[in-house]
Amino acid sequence: MMTKLFSPINLKKISLKNRIVMSPMCMYSCFNEDGMITPFHVTHYVSRAMGQVGLVMTEAAAVLPEGRISPQDLGIWNNEQVAGLTDLNNQIHQAGSKSAIQLAHAGRKAQVDTPIYSASTLAFDESYKKPQQMTWQNINEVVSAFREAAIRADKANFDIIEIHAAHGYLINQFLSPLTNKRTDNYGGTRENRYRLLREIVTAIKEVWEGPIFVRLSTDEYNEEGNSLADIIYFSNMLKEQGVDLIDCSSGGVIPAKIHTYPGYQLKRCEFIKQKANIKTGAVGLITTGLQAEEILQNERANLIFIGRALLRNPYWAKTAADEFNYEIEAPQQYKRGWF
Numbered sequence: 173m174m175t176k177l178f179s180p181i182n183l184k185k186i187s188l189k190n191r192i193v194m195s196p197m198c199m200y201s202c203f204n205e206d207g208m209i210t211p212f213h214v215t216h217y218v219s220r221a222m223g224q225v226g227l228v229m230t231e232a233a234a235v236l237p238e239g240r241i242s243p244q245d246l247g248i249w250n251n252e253q254v255a256g257l258t259d260l261n262n263q264i265h266q267a268g269s270k271s272a273i274q275l276a277h278a279g280r281k282a283q284v285d286t287p288i289y290s291a292s293t294l295a296f297d298e299s300y301k302k303p304q305q306m307t308w309q310n311i312n313e314v315v316s317a318f319r320e321a322a323i324r325a326d327k328a329n330f331d332i333i334e335i336h337a338a339h340g341y342l343i344n345q346f347l348s349p350l351t352n353k354r355t356d357n358y359g360g361t362r363e364n365r366y367r368l369l370r371e372i373v374t375a376i377k378e379v380w381e382g383p384i385f386v387r388l389s390t391d392e393y394n395e396e397g398n399s400l401a402d403i404i405y406f407s408n409m410l411k412e413q414g415v416d417l418i419d420c421s422s423g424g425v426i427p428a429k430i431h432t433y434p435g436y437q438l439k440r441c442e443f444i445k446q447k448a449n450i451k452t453g454a455v456g457l458i459t460t461g462l463q464a465e466e467i468l469q470n471e472r473a474n475l476i477f478i479g480r481a482l483l484r485n486p487y488w489a490k491t492a493a494d495e496f497n498y499e500i501e502a503p504q505q506y507k508r509g510w511f
């Protein structure tokens with residue numbers, strides 16, 4: 173049976189062998205607090221490439237040290253971090269997968285020793301530090317940090333960049349009226365709230381020719397938060413700027429209870445795909461091959477991001493293929509014992 177899940181897709185010059193993406197997942201494992209990749213990371217990511225995931229995406233990698241969620245976060249803020257990432261990509265490519273890096277800045281959700289900053293001065297909750305309101309100079313520094321990180325991602329041979337604009341981290345703090353109370357031209361209207369993301373996409377495109385994904389929180393679970401119309405506006409703008417795909421997640425902007433169930437973020441993912449006419453990635457409690465195939469066949473998304481199911485089973489792709497009696501490629505060294 174020919175499945176869509178196991179059919180290739182082209183994104184600019186990058187061809188993915190199937191539609192399965194390893195969703196970005198922080199491992200908080202840089203124990204020297206230097207953001208440098210460790211042997212753990214290489215084992216962790218390369219085993220998913222061996223498991224025939226089409227695109228292996230790293231966890232959130234900080235573009236500045238003060239933008240880390242924790243001191244153990246992965247980083248891409250200096251040139252010393254490039255060699256280890258290059259080695260990771262060599263191994264992912266040898267295993268036949270493509271690689272992506274998620275570029276991130278935590279803003280007010282950074283839990284580091286240095287002062288933290290955000291769109292405005294509201295803390296996430298009482299356990300978090302109160303951020304300083306970013307000056308225009310701070311904003312310019314962050315934009316150029318994303319540009320520099322994209323140059324390093326290129327040097328390290330990543331195939332795709334994802335901008336983390338979701339889950340209430342810095343970019344999302346600018347996008348959302350819940351966290352952005354600015355009165356300058358970075359706050360107020362949705363056009364203004366989009367300005368930081370616009371500048372980041374523009375800066376990355378100056379130095380990066382490959383595909384760009386953007387992860388958005390498509391639902392903030394609060395009536396005062398971004399509406400679906402706001403999200404469609406952002407998606408239209410991203411499409412106009414040449415972004416290739418919206419990775420449709422949700423939540424994290426303010427503390428909120430999220431009701432989760434299989435495919436809980438799919439409705440908005442499908443809506444964005446139709447209304448903004450842009451490729452989308454579906455994520456969130458997608459656990460079986462049949463579920464993934466339904467999403468793709470009904471054109472609700474173009475890629476399927478798998479998170480926790482891939483933590484539990486690095487060979488999730490093989491397990492999913494078995495549901496269709498579809499024979500996926502084996503890692504070259506495993507061919508004699510794969511079926």
Ligand code: FNR
Nearest residue numbers: 195196197198231232455456457458478479480481
């Ligand atoms: C995550 N998630 C996440 N998302 C993101 O954009 N950047 C990140 O670094 C992380 N880190 C992270 C760590 C861990 C341990 C988990 C479980 C999750 C969210 C993740 O990418 C995914 O969107 C959700 O887990 C929902 O998908 P699943 O797990 O239901 O397939």
